[in-house]
Amino acid sequence: MAKVFEIAIDGHAGVGKSTTAKRVADFFGYTHINSGDIYRAITYVFLKEYGSTKEDFRKGLNRDQLGFLRTVKIENNRNAFLYKGKPCELRTDDVNAFVPYIAQIKEVRDHVHKIQNRLIRHETKGIVMDGRDIGSNIMPNAELKVYLTASAEVRAMRRFKESDGDYDDILAQIKNRDFMDTNRKHAPLVKTSDAFEINNDCLTFDEQVKIIIDKVMEIKKKECDGYL
Numbered sequence: 001m002a003k004v005f006e007i008a009i010d011g012h013a014g015v016g017k018s019t020t021a022k023r024v025a026d027f028f029g030y031t032h033i034n035s036g037d038i039y040r041a042i043t044y045v046f047l048k049e050y051g052s053t054k055e056d057f058r059k060g061l062n063r064d065q066l067g068f069l070r071t072v073k074i075e076n077n078r079n080a081f082l083y084k085g086k087p088c089e090l091r092t093d094d095v096n097a098f099v100p101y102i103a104q105i106k107e108v109r110d111h112v113h114k115i116q117n118r119l120i121r122h123e124t125k126g127i128v129m130d131g132r133d134i135g136s137n138i139m140p141n142a143e144l145k146v147y148l149t150a151s152a153e154v155r156a157m158r159r160f161k162e163s164d165g166d167y168d169d170i171l172a173q174i175k176n177r178d179f180m181d182t183n184r185k186h187a188p189l190v191k192t193s194d195a196f197e198i199n200n201d202c203l204t205f206d207e208q209v210k211i212i213i214d215k216v217m218e219i220k221k222k223e224c225d226g227y228l
């Protein structure tokens with residue numbers, strides 16, 4: 001069986017990983033998996049079940065909650081995540097605020113890792129997965145690893161323009177998430193030595209997508225040349 005073509009896209013919050021990954025996946029007819037959405041879905045479930053004690057999530061999960069985690073079943077249906085048959089709300093203020101705390105817990109990462117592996121196993125053609133630890137941990141043998149970056153100010157301004165929030169609040173939240181994602185103990189965001197870095201401060205969305213598509217084409221051409 002031919003190896004599934006894997007593209008890993010890692011980077012900071014608000015850098016446009018997901019929209020880029022989706023466009024690249026659509027171009028090649030591959031499946032797109034937004035791994036941040038899995039962490040968001042788990043966070044949503046915990047807020048739903050233990051919302052009244054949510055401040056405690058900043059310290060981790062207690063024994064009871066770790067036991068509950070093992071039983072959490074999240075179904076994936078056309079890129080929507082369902083819990084008990086209902087769609088998880090992934091982009092509420094609470095989910096935004098608590099997801100980096102939930103995502104730094106080792107047991108949560110192990111649980112999500114299993115979900116990711118299940119999704120990868122189902123693929124036959126190609127997969128584009130975006131997140132923070134995809135190139136380093138989840139798909140270490142990916143044919144292409146992209147590390148997408150932009151300054152915190154540019155990312156905050158983009159978010160600000162598409163929301164009705166306060167710019168300084170958005171910037172502070174982005175900086176906090178950057179700090180937590182890069183400094184956590186388990187699977188922090190890193191640029192692996194074999195990753196191709198794109199800084200999109202001064203790039204349009206289409207330009208950035210084109211750079212990745214061209215890179216994939218180049219890799220595929222090299223693979224084909226190997227058979228000539």
Ligand code: C5P
Nearest residue numbers: 013035036039099100103131132133177
């Ligand atoms: O990609 P997005 O910003 O939606 O991800 C939400 C959060 O999930 C991130 O801030 C990060 O804390 C966590 N995450 C992670 N590892 C991934 C993807 C997301 O820790 N592979």
